[in-house]
Amino acid sequence: xxxxxxxxxxxxxxxxxxxxxxxxxxxxxxxxxxxxxxxxxxxxxxxxxxxxxxxxxxxxxxxxxxxxxxxxxxxxxxxxxxxxxxxxxxxxxxxxxxxxxxxxxxxxxxxxxxxxxxxxxxxxxxxxxxxxxxxxxxxxxxxxxxxxxxxxxxxxxxxxxxxxxxxxxxxxxxxxxxxxxxxxxxxxxxxxxxxxxxxxxxxxxxxxxxxxxxxxxxxxxxxxxxxxxxxxxxxxxxxxxxxxxxxxxxxxxxxxx
Amino acid sequence: xxxxxxxxxxxxxxxxxxxxxxxxxxxxxxxxxxxxxxxxxxxxxxxxxxxxxxxxxxxxxxxxxxxxxxxxxxxxxxxxxxxxxxxxxxxxxxxxxxxxxxxxxxxxxxxxxxxxxxxxxxxxxxxxxxxxxxxxxxxxxxxxxxxxxxxxxxxxxxxxxxxxxxxxxxxxxxxxxxxxxxxxxxxxxxxxxxxxxxxxxxxxxxxxxxxxxxxxxxxxxxxxxxxxxxxxxxxxxxxxxxxxxxxxxxxxxxxxx
Numbered sequence: 335x336x337x338x339x340x341x342x343x344x345x346x347x348x349x350x351x352x353x354x355x356x357x358x359x360x361x362x363x364x365x366x367x368x369x370x371x372x373x374x375x376x377x378x379x380x381x382x383x384x385x386x387x388x389x390x391x392x393x394x395x396x397x398x399x400x401x402x403x404x405x406x407x408x409x410x411x412x413x414x415x416x417x418x419x420x421x422x423x424x425x426x427x428x429x430x431x432x433x434x435x436x437x438x439x440x441x442x443x444x445x446x447x448x449x450x451x452x453x454x455x456x457x458x459x460x461x462x463x464x465x466x467x468x469x470x471x472x473x474x475x476x477x478x479x480x481x482x483x484x485x486x487x488x489x490x491x492x493x494x495x496x497x498x499x500x501x502x503x504x505x506x507x508x509x510x511x512x513x514x515x516x517x518x519x520x521x522x523x524x525x526x527x528x529x530x531x532x533x534x535x536x537x538x539x540x541x542x543x544x545x546x547x548x549x550x551x552x553x554x555x556x557x558x559x560x561x562x563x564x565x566x567x568x569x570x571x572x573x574x575x576x577x578x579x580x581x582x583x584x585x586x587x588x589x590x591x
Numbered sequence: 592x593x594x595x596x597x598x599x600x601x602x603x604x605x606x607x608x609x610x611x612x613x614x615x616x617x618x619x620x621x622x623x624x625x626x627x628x629x630x631x632x633x634x635x636x637x638x639x640x641x642x643x644x645x646x647x648x649x650x651x652x653x654x655x656x657x658x659x660x661x662x663x664x665x666x667x668x669x670x671x672x673x674x675x676x677x678x679x680x681x682x683x684x685x686x687x688x689x690x691x692x693x694x695x696x697x698x699x700x701x702x703x704x705x706x707x708x709x710x711x712x713x714x715x716x717x718x719x720x721x722x723x724x725x726x727x728x729x730x731x732x733x734x735x736x737x738x739x740x741x742x743x744x745x746x747x748x749x750x751x752x753x754x755x756x757x758x759x760x761x762x763x764x765x766x767x768x769x770x771x772x773x774x775x776x777x778x779x780x781x782x783x784x785x786x787x788x789x790x791x792x793x794x795x796x797x798x799x800x801x802x803x804x805x806x807x808x809x810x811x812x813x814x815x816x817x818x819x820x821x822x823x824x825x826x827x828x829x830x831x832x833x834x835x836x837x838x839x840x841x842x843x844x845x846x847x848x
Contacts, residue, residue: 410824429686436831438823472826566695566847567667569729574693574834581838590823 338375338387340368341469343476348383353391354400361398364390377406379468381476384409409474412438413588414535416496419443419576420450420542421482426573427452430540431460433573434477435467437580438589441478443537445485449544455482489553496535498560501579502546533587538579540572595632595644597625598726600733605640610648611657618655621647634663636725638733641666666731669695670845671792673753676700676833677707677799678739683830684709687797688717690830691734692724694837695846698735700794702742706801712739746810753792755817758836759803790844795836797829 342364346354356364364370372390378400379385385407388400417434421427421444434442442464444455461479468476492498539554546554554560565578584590599621603611613621621627629647635657636642642664645657674691678684678701691699699721701712718736725733749755796811803811811817822835841847 433831433834436825436827437835438825471828564847566841566845568693568695570693571728574690577690577831577834578694578838581835582842584823585839585842588823590821 338377340364340370341377341379341385341472343465343469344378344380346380348378348380348386348388348402350402350404352386352402354378354388354402356398356400358396361394361396365393365395365398375403376400378402379407379474381468381474382409385474407472407474411475412440412477413533413584415439415580415583415588416441416443416537417477417540417576417580418445418485418488418498418537419540419572420445420447420485421452421455422543422572426571427455427460428463429573430576431463431479432467433577434580435464435473436471437577438584439477439538439580441480443480443488444482445488445539446482447485447542447550448547449542451542452482457481485550486553489557492557492559493535494559496537496559498554498557499536499538499579499583500554500560500562501538501540501565501575502551502562536583536587538576538583540575540579543572595634597621597627598634598636598642598729600722600726601635601637603637605635605637605643605645605659607659607661609659611635611645611659613655613657615653618651618653622650622652622655632660633657635659636664636731638725638731639666642731664729664731668732669697669734670790670841672696672837672840672845673698673700673794674734674797674833674837675702675742675745675755675794676797676829677702677704677742678709678712679800679829683828684712684717685720686830687833688720688736689724690834691837692721692730693728694834695841696734696795696837698737700737700745701739702745702796703739704742704799704807705804706799708799709739714738742807743810746814749814749816750792751816753794753816755811755814756793756795756836756840757811757817757819758795758797758822758832759808759819793840793844795833795840797832797836800829 344354344360348354364376370376370390370393372393374390376388376390377385378388384405386402387404387406388402390398391401392399417439419430431442457479464479465476563582565575570578599617601611601617605611621633627633627647627650629650631647633645633647634642635645641662643659644661644663645659647655648658649656674696676687688699714736721736722733820839822832827835
């Protein structure tokens with residue numbers, strides 16, 4: 335089999351010897367755009383069965399067939415972490431979704447706050463961005479991108495056990511705040527922190543560029559699940575804050591440890 | 592004085608009562624583009640004297656005069672941290688410079704590695720990006736963007752006391768690696784780490800998308816200043832890696848503590 339350099343996300347089941355009939359779109363991409371021929375290798379994943387090396391068995395204009403040869407990577411599911419953010423300008427929203435997929439989150443929730451400008455998002459387009467990011471970064475999992483939801487509504491039904499890392503200004507030191515919120519009553523060394531196998535369900539909340547409204551802040555402060563965390567002494571743009579917050583969470587409580 | 596919402600970086604000295612003669616370009620921006628008139632307020636900084644609220648004393652087409660009223664923020668110099676990265680596609684290189692300015696570094700060094708595609712950068716354009724990022728994120732300091740330099744040459748003259756956080760795959764856990772490299776012989780808790788006032792001079796090194804060549808890796812491994820650090824189990828794009836690495840450094844050794 336030729337060296338497989340293309341990584342393709344698809345919905346079909348994958349397994350040893352499993353034939354994978356291709357949709358017209360997939361066939362167009364592999365045979366029309368990427369010019370693969372019969373016998374060529376391709377890496378495929380579906381977010382459930384890990385990554386597989388597959389071989390082109392039939393190549394046509396409107397369809398084709400891959401056959402899975404061997405698993406090249408197991409499914410790696412990220413920790414149970416959600417990212418909530420207020421959509422901003424298109425390019426930066428795309429960026430946040432791409433980065434969240436790279437950094438390892440389970441679910442991406444665009445939220446509408448009082449100071450969020452955008453009233454709608456293209457969920458399908460953002461989901462496609464998450465898929466593309468996973469294809470490019472070697473991921474075997476694709477986070478689910480949800481539709482835009484009002485923060486107020488989301489918080490009204492918030493699960494009791496899911497903690498929220500609220501990235502806010504003028505808070506405790508970055509890691510100390512996160513550790514304290516993770517149940518550490520007094521600052522302990524990181525190496526002693528309750529670092530896994532599972533930190534439990536969490537979400538990271540990034541504010542809109544204009545910050546949260548007074549009422550939103552008050553509500554967040556009242557919620558027991560909320561852990562306010564500082565992202566340093568400088569003001570970060572929302573897209574920077576998203577990557578920084580996910581790094582902090584992953585390196586303190588997640589799978590970067 | 593009207594509410595000052597515009598933040599402007601300029602080279603002129605700033606101080607109480609200090610008159611600031613404007614260049615033609617600055618006058619064009621303030622009076623032509625932003626339509627400020629006499630008496631209007633503007634926030635100015637020069638990277639040395641903190642942030643000042645100034646008032647328009649004279650407004651002309653080819654020049655004008657501001658007068659500094661009061662200091663609104665002291666100069667905040669970031670820790671002695673450099674960011675070295677291999678330039679990538681234009682938009683992502685711009686992004687790295689913008690993020691580095693937001694996250695707090697002293698100097699930005701684009702480096703040419705064996706697997707770096709670009710042979711040249713527009714230093715002036717990148718420096719302007721750093722200025723713009725500082726203007727927008729409320730910074731009072733602007734990192735210096737250097738010209739492209741070959742990694743080999745840079746490392747040949749590397750200062751003995753400046754440690755390098757080398758972001759590489761298959762390394763120690765993110766923070767454990769950094770702490771160990773910071774002189775911690777055995778893993779200690781973060782709270783006990785030597786966290787300030789100064790961690791000493793450091794640099795963060797982000798590889799090109801294709802990774803480092805064998806010879807480069809061998810050289811880095813031989814250098815005593817080099818501290819290899821993992822950025823988690825997923826492959827990160829260079830721009831994501833830059834923000835993640837700076838977050839890690841700032842939250843463990845820098846001024847986010």
